[in-house]
Amino acid sequence: MAYSWSKIYESKVTTAEDAVKAIKSGDRIFLTGNCSVPKVLLKALVDRAEELENVEICHALTLGVTEYVAPEMEGHLRANALFIGPNVRKAVWEGRADFTPVLLSEFTLLFKKGILPVDVAFVHLSPPDEHGFCSFGIETGLTKTPAESARIIIAEINPNMPRCLGDSFIHVSRLDYIVPVDYPLFELPMTEGGPGELHRKIAEYIAELIPDGATMQMGIGAIPDAVLQFLYHKKDLGINTELFSDSVIDLSSGCGGLSLGFLQAGYRCLLAVDQDPKSV
Structure with a gap:
């Protein structure tokens, strides 16, 4: 069994630059967020943005990245924030990004029911276990359902992503493109220097x-x-x-x-x- 899934895994390994070639103009991307933002994939998409038109990026809160909502992305990439963070707020105010208000409990239903059909999901996973299952790690709740609803799944596989147990896994056979990465996850300190x-x-x-x-x-x-x-x-x-x-x-x-x-x-x-x- 290990031999079987490992061969599947190896056949899907590619670079971020090649993986984002699967994105077409008019596609809707689901982007995993919070401290799990797949920054290597996102940078590769931004680097290719001039070749694309009207690509929508749906996400909840995203941390540590702003390039995909920069003014020069207008007409190429357009964020649809279901939770507005400081990095996208200005773009929403200026009409270069959208805000779709939704209850957190109904977030995944937008994708499961096809209200927001997903063409491509960008996910950030732990390495596979001995059976070939990767964990969605620190961003399981808002990512698993949209990813499973997507036509194409592009995954960063990061040894720094913890394996959270429970209903948090996806098999490598479900992934279309695998981009190995190795960088620390984003962190969100509660205060600078501790509580006052x-x-x-x-x-x-x-x-x-x-x-x-x-x-x-x-x-x-x-x-x-x-x-x-x-x-x-x-x-x-x-x-x-x-x-x-x-x-x-x-x-x-x-x-x-x-x-x-x-x-x-x-x-x-x-x-x-x-x-x-x-x-x-």
């Missing part, structure tokens, strides 16, 4: 309201991150959340497992969920 005194004071008051045995839903930012630092004396805490930050790792021994949609934090967080059966 005001953040910590607010967090201390909030922590007093959290009883032993509570199940927590949390956000990201300076205050939610600081709250976690005041919970070390609490017992039997649970976490069922979309987002969490690095500070949750120091609490995880008392959580009994984590339920997560996508991770948006730092390297400690990535190490903590890699191959962890409690993180699903």
